[in-house]
Amino acid sequence: MTEFTGRHLAVSHVTKTYANGTQALLDVTLEAAAGEIVSLVGTSGCGKTTLLRLIAGLDRASGGAILVGGQPTRGTHRAISAVFQEPRLLPWLTVAQNIEFGGQDLVPSDRRGRAAGLLERIGLAGFGQYLPKNLSGGQQQRVAIARALIGHPGILLLDEPFSALDPFTRATLHELLLGLWRELRPTVVMVTHDVEEAVVLADRVVVMKPRPGRIAETITIRLPRPRDRLSPLFDAAKRRVMQSIDRSLSEHAPPAHKQATEGSAFWW
Amino acid sequence: MNAEAPIEPAPPDLLTEAAPVMRRRFSADWMVALLLPVLTGVAWEAAVRLGLASGRLMPPPSRLAVTAWGLIRTGELQTHVAATMTRVAFGFVFGALAGTALGTLTGASAWMRRLLDPTIQAIRAIPSIAWVPLFILWLGIFETSKLALVSLGVFFPVYLGVLSAIQGVDRKLIEVGRVFGLSPAKLVWRITLPAILPSWVSALRTGLGLGFMFVLAAELLGASEGLGYLLLDGEQMGRADSILVAMITFAILGKLCDSLLVAVSRPILAWQDTARTRL
Numbered sequence: 001m002t003e004f005t006g007r008h009l010a011v012s013h014v015t016k017t018y019a020n021g022t023q024a025l026l027d028v029t030l031e032a033a034a035g036e037i038v039s040l041v042g043t044s045g046c047g048k049t050t051l052l053r054l055i056a057g058l059d060r061a062s063g064g065a066i067l068v069g070g071q072p073t074r075g076t077h078r079a080i081s082a083v084f085q086e087p088r089l090l091p092w093l094t095v096a097q098n099i100e101f102g103g104q105d106l107v108p109s110d111r112r113g114r115a116a117g118l119l120e121r122i123g124l125a126g127f128g129q130y131l132p133k134n135l136s137g138g139q140q141q142r143v144a145i146a147r148a149l150i151g152h153p154g155i156l157l158l159d160e161p162f163s164a165l166d167p168f169t170r171a172t173l174h175e176l177l178l179g180l181w182r183e184l185r186p187t188v189v190m191v192t193h194d195v196e197e198a199v200v201l202a203d204r205v206v207v208m209k210p211r212p213g214r215i216a217e218t219i220t221i222r223l224p225r226p227r228d229r230l231s232p233l234f235d236a237a238k239r240r241v242m243q244s245i246d247r248s249l250s251e252h253a254p255p256a257h258k259q260a261t262e263g264s265a266f267w268w
Numbered sequence: 269m270n271a272e273a274p275i276e277p278a279p280p281d282l283l284t285e286a287a288p289v290m291r292r293r294f295s296a297d298w299m300v301a302l303l304l305p306v307l308t309g310v311a312w313e314a315a316v317r318l319g320l321a322s323g324r325l326m327p328p329p330s331r332l333a334v335t336a337w338g339l340i341r342t343g344e345l346q347t348h349v350a351a352t353m354t355r356v357a358f359g360f361v362f363g364a365l366a367g368t369a370l371g372t373l374t375g376a377s378a379w380m381r382r383l384l385d386p387t388i389q390a391i392r393a394i395p396s397i398a399w400v401p402l403f404i405l406w407l408g409i410f411e412t413s414k415l416a417l418v419s420l421g422v423f424f425p426v427y428l429g430v431l432s433a434i435q436g437v438d439r440k441l442i443e444v445g446r447v448f449g450l451s452p453a454k455l456v457w458r459i460t461l462p463a464i465l466p467s468w469v470s471a472l473r474t475g476l477g478l479g480f481m482f483v484l485a486a487e488l489l490g491a492s493e494g495l496g497y498l499l500l501d502g503e504q505m506g507r508a509d510s511i512l513v514a515m516i517t518f519a520i521l522g523k524l525c526d527s528l529l530v531a532v533s534r535p536i537l538a539w540q541d542t543a544r545t546r547l
Contacts, residue, residue, distance in 0.1 A: 056447055057446070057447075058443055058446060058447070076446050076447055076449060078449055080447070081447060081448065082447045084440070084443075084444075086440065088440050088441060088443075088444050090441060090444070090458075090459065090462070091539050091540070091541060092462045092463075092465075092539040093539075101444075101448060101458075102448055104448050104449050104450065105449065131538075131539050131541075132539075132541075133539065133540075133541035147448075151448075
């Protein structure tokens with residue numbers, strides 16, 4: 001099977017209005033170059049998860065277009081794969097089978113070979129015959145990452161994939177993700193509410209603001225990888241993103257009690 | 269957290285590790301479960317032997333054993349068991365197949381649900397025994413009408429179980445299938461079906477239980493053989509012992525069939541992450 005070449009992603013004037021009239025996204029335009037890592041950050045209700053679902057093809061936009069490799073797409077796309085907030089492994093499949101599940105378009109021998117390689121790569125060699133219930137949350141999320149990458153997707157979508165994990169596990173998984181990204185070079189769009197995570201991983205951080213969800217600002221992170229979380233430059237970049245989020249909120253000046261906490265972003 | 273170290277030694281197999289403990293628990297459970305019936309039996313036997321009770325209406329275990337042995341030696345009990353089990357087996361297969369098929373249809377298609385479900389629910393509201401006169405009129409007094417009644421009893425729990433299980437399949441898992449490009453048919457085969465398997469087995473067990481209930485109803489309403497006939501015969505002859513033998517046989521058969529269903533389904537449900545270690 002051929003690898004997918006659709007790595008360029010363009011979101012063009014996308015609008016999403018729910019049936020009840022709620023305007024989730026208003027005229028969002030965003031581009032991700034091939035192999036780029038883009039983080040979407042913002043308070044809950046800013047539509048970042050909605051945007052990711054539209055790109056994944058799980059929901060339909062009310063207006064505008066989503067282009068993969070220059071071609072407009074509707075619905076799910078073979079070049080796009082995703083890791084969700086929860087691992088969402090299929091509980092009746094073994095770990096190896098779950099990874100293979102992501103390679104629907106591969107011939108079986110390829111699928112098995114790649115799954116074995118990925119198992120080792122994610123540090124779970126020897127766990128292939130385990131059931132998901134026998135793995136920890138962090139291990140399950142690694143399997144989900146392997147599942148998303150086995151088909152060598154052009155575009156990888158991540159929806160707060162590490163938010164349920166403890167900080168140490170999270171940092172390990174950042175490393176793992178960056179390592180796999182260096183090997184396979186997918187374009188990555190990642191939703192997060194963790195500013196540090198965004199700055200560690202992303203080439204560009206897109207700050208979104210709520211009611212209706214729009215892009216407030218795009219911040220390019222020009223730090224060389226691997227990034228030192230303790231360096232002053234890293235800190236400055238982090239501060240820059242935080243300030244942008246603050247500004248997007250005060251501009252909008254919602255009543256204090258209406259500022260939703262990040263916890264409510266977990267609904268997905 | 270060292271559980272997240274990149275490479276960790278494969279831990280000993282959790283399942284085999286836990287197995288001996290569970291097996292010991294299992295046999296201990298058996299002992300405890302038998303305590304009440306055995307003690308009651310011994311007490312009753314003693315009461316009759318000591319002349320505290322006549323044992324005419326409630327025969328002691330020894331007399332039940334004699335009666336049962338008599339019925340087995342003449343082959344009578346085997347004939348009754350075979351007749352009843354044949355009815356249950358065929359009725360269960362027909363009812364389960366129909367319930368699964370219709371439940372899948374209404375579960376998978378909203379349009380089919382709107383079309384069929386109200387009628388099926390309305391029919392369900394009729395007490396199933398009420399069908400007996402009609403079945404006898406339509407199908408005669410022999411086997412066919414009995415099979416129809418058993419099938420009807422099995423059908424409803426299976427239908428309801430499958431329907432609600434399909435509607436309850438986790439949307440998040442369906443989305444995984446969509447993201448990885450599964451066709452609608454593959455989505456059903458690889459996600460919906462495995463996901464509803466546990467509920468389907470529960471529904472089949474409920475159906476099987478009702479199958480035994482309805483076979484008895486059918487046999488009480490007219491049969492020349494079967495455990496229901498043995499019950500009725502015992503009543504007419506004033507033989508409490510053969511009534512009790514028939515009842516105990518029912519209990520054993522029902523439990524055996526249910527255990528068989530559980531044993532068959534256990535390997536394919538081993539993936540479940542639930543507190544229930546055995547069904």
